[in-house]
Amino acid sequence: MTNTILTVEDLHVAFKTQHGKLTAVRGVNFELKKGETLAIVGESGSGKSVTAKSIMQLLPKATTEVTKGDIHYNGESLLKMSKNQITDLRGSEISMVFQDPMTSLNPTMKVGKQIMEGVQRHERLTKAQARERALDMLKLVGIPQAESRLDNYPHQFSGGMRQRVVIALALACNPKVLIADEPTTALDVTIQAQILELMKDLQKKTDTAIILITHDLGVVANMADRVAVMYGGKIVEQGTLDEIFYSPKHPYTLGLLRSMPKLNEDRGQPLMPIAGSPPNLATLGEGCAFAARCPHTMAVCHTYTPRDTVSETGHSVACWLQDSRVSKEVDKTELVESGNSST
Amino acid sequence: MTRYLLQRIGFMLITLFIIVTATFFLMQLLPGTPFTNPEKLTDSQLTILNAKYGLDQPVAMQYIQYIGNLLQGDLGYSFQHEGRTVTSMISGRIGPSAFIGLQALVIGAIMGLLLGIVSALKHNSILDYGSVTLAVLGMSIPSFVFAALLQYYVGVKLGWLPVALWEGYSSTLLPSIALSVTVTATVARFIRSEMLEVIGQDYIITARAKGLKENQVMVKHVIRNALIPVVTMLGPLAVSIMTGTLVIEKIFAVPGLGEQFTLSILVLDYSVIMGITIFYSALFIFVVFVVDIIYSLLDPRINYKGGAA
Numbered sequence: 073m074t075n076t077i078l079t080v081e082d083l084h085v086a087f088k089t090q091h092g093k094l095t096a097v098r099g100v101n102f103e104l105k106k107g108e109t110l111a112i113v114g115e116s117g118s119g120k121s122v123t124a125k126s127i128m129q130l131l132p133k134a135t136t137e138v139t140k141g142d143i144h145y146n147g148e149s150l151l152k153m154s155k156n157q158i159t160d161l162r163g164s165e166i167s168m169v170f171q172d173p174m175t176s177l178n179p180t181m182k183v184g185k186q187i188m189e190g191v192q193r194h195e196r197l198t199k200a201q202a203r204e205r206a207l208d209m210l211k212l213v214g215i216p217q218a219e220s221r222l223d224n225y226p227h228q229f230s231g232g233m234r235q236r237v238v239i240a241l242a243l244a245c246n247p248k249v250l251i252a253d254e255p256t257t258a259l260d261v262t263i264q265a266q267i268l269e270l271m272k273d274l275q276k277k278t279d280t281a282i283i284l285i286t287h288d289l290g291v292v293a294n295m296a297d298r299v300a301v302m303y304g305g306k307i308v309e310q311g312t313l314d315e316i317f318y319s320p321k322h323p324y325t326l327g328l329l330r331s332m333p334k335l336n337e338d339r340g341q342p343l344m345p346i347a348g349s350p351p352n353l354a355t356l357g358e359g360c361a362f363a364a365r366c367p368h369t370m371a372v373c374h375t376y377t378p379r380d381t382v383s384e385t386g387h388s389v390a391c392w393l394q395d396s397r398v399s400k401e402v403d404k405t406e407l408v409e410s411g412n413s414s415t
Numbered sequence: 416m417t418r419y420l421l422q423r424i425g426f427m428l429i430t431l432f433i434i435v436t437a438t439f440f441l442m443q444l445l446p447g448t449p450f451t452n453p454e455k456l457t458d459s460q461l462t463i464l465n466a467k468y469g470l471d472q473p474v475a476m477q478y479i480q481y482i483g484n485l486l487q488g489d490l491g492y493s494f495q496h497e498g499r500t501v502t503s504m505i506s507g508r509i510g511p512s513a514f515i516g517l518q519a520l521v522i523g524a525i526m527g528l529l530l531g532i533v534s535a536l537k538h539n540s541i542l543d544y545g546s547v548t549l550a551v552l553g554m555s556i557p558s559f560v561f562a563a564l565l566q567y568y569v570g571v572k573l574g575w576l577p578v579a580l581w582e583g584y585s586s587t588l589l590p591s592i593a594l595s596v597t598v599t600a601t602v603a604r605f606i607r608s609e610m611l612e613v614i615g616q617d618y619i620i621t622a623r624a625k626g627l628k629e630n631q632v633m634v635k636h637v638i639r640n641a642l643i644p645v646v647t648m649l650g651p652l653a654v655s656i657m658t659g660t661l662v663i664e665k666i667f668a669v670p671g672l673g674e675q676f677t678l679s680i681l682v683l684d685y686s687v688i689m690g691i692t693i694f695y696s697a698l699f700i701f702v703v704f705v706v707d708i709i710y711s712l713l714d715p716r717i718n719y720k721g722g723a724a
Contacts, residue, residue: 130620163626175617178636179716190625225715241625
């Protein structure tokens, strides 16, 4: 257990709206081990980014609230920390890379200074030493002519180069955890591959644990050690990369994998979407959030929320189909067969 | 950059030329003559006077002559004050106007920034609602209403400051304060909305994620970025204050350029009207130009060289 660096327990996050509280994250549990990459996958509105931002406590206090649960970093509760303790942790222990490199850098500040700012905040360095560090970081993330680039402004960089700067900024103080919130969504495909390669590379060098938030299963396959699939504010399935990709147990995971176009399929094959649309968080009550769209839905799914069924390897699924308490009459074979399962 | 500057200066001169032409002909359409009681003058007197001031020429000829003189920097003589050049009349009157205007601008900018920044930092609080209400009032109530209120309460009832006239520094305060209300309101509203916009930007989250303290985020990232557009607004505001002094100078009996301007329109002192119009327009055009230059220095994204850097 000493290997675990970050634990999220039964996290509930609510938005305060005019019509009362809207719970966007409804009981998220996961652990992050040192040096591993955990991918959190899910469609828009499933609560991925909210979960990530609540770890850093970057959600606006005026409109959001953690209503239940806790987050532990190295055994200490982040939610019970004072504001100063949290800001001390940000950037030095836990860092974040955001989705859009075009907007996540201050347009009127030189990039070198933006990196130095964080370094000087956390470490007792002279200006020259901080500049040296910024230079090293730019070199590390593969920016050519780093020396002269330090004094450039963000608009003088291309999108891919800017994301490199953002990564340099996030890693400048050698954090233990890097939260990457859709780091490649705004980039074109060739640049995506470069950035992912860079992140993998840096992870090897620095042994940083990464939480990778994405909706791109291709990126997940490329990067992750473990995968958590989110739906309707909950993690519905969690396991190793192989478990999720080769023996998915939750109908939603299965739907996600099936909906991806495949290169080896015959041309003209229609894509297989998941029928229906994501749930309205305001009207979600008891029961499984996916029940309305699930092809295998049973009476119990609408009335009781499924619990996590955990296998020996740690593969956990929140689905009644996997729950031993549901009568054996339910035909589970259909589900297993329809996946490209090896179990 | 040099190319851009030359181009800009060229356009500035063209703009000024159009303003001069339009004013010249519009002014001729005003009813009446520059003479106070033309019906009492004999025909021969009128002929002599018209010849003296060049009014016997057709309007087109007068225009060509005027432009010719203007190109040599000569704004001509006043029709009302025998032997006084328009240039000397402007330079003699500009002092009080500039002083009141600049003082109002400084007061307004400081008050406006304070009000706006507090309001943005305490968004959706009582403080915010209070200062927004003040700003709306300040923008919608004309400055002469404040002038009258200040004169009555501060000048007459409390007797703290002189009600009017131009006798030492204390007489500059009331007109400046009356003028500064609009500036305060405009700046406060502007900086508030700019700050709220910047606070919502992604790079502010980045700054917070770096672990910067909240006041570092506010000063270095939010306020700095929000101030840049304020500069563009302050320039034209400065000029509009100087022209806005027309009414205020009248109310407080300040011997400024605005008062001179109103007077010269009433008596149709053609050359003075032209002179002051040219002066104000040139000032305005120049200030806008300077603001654009300053803007390019403050915001690295703006680049007049053309093309990417």
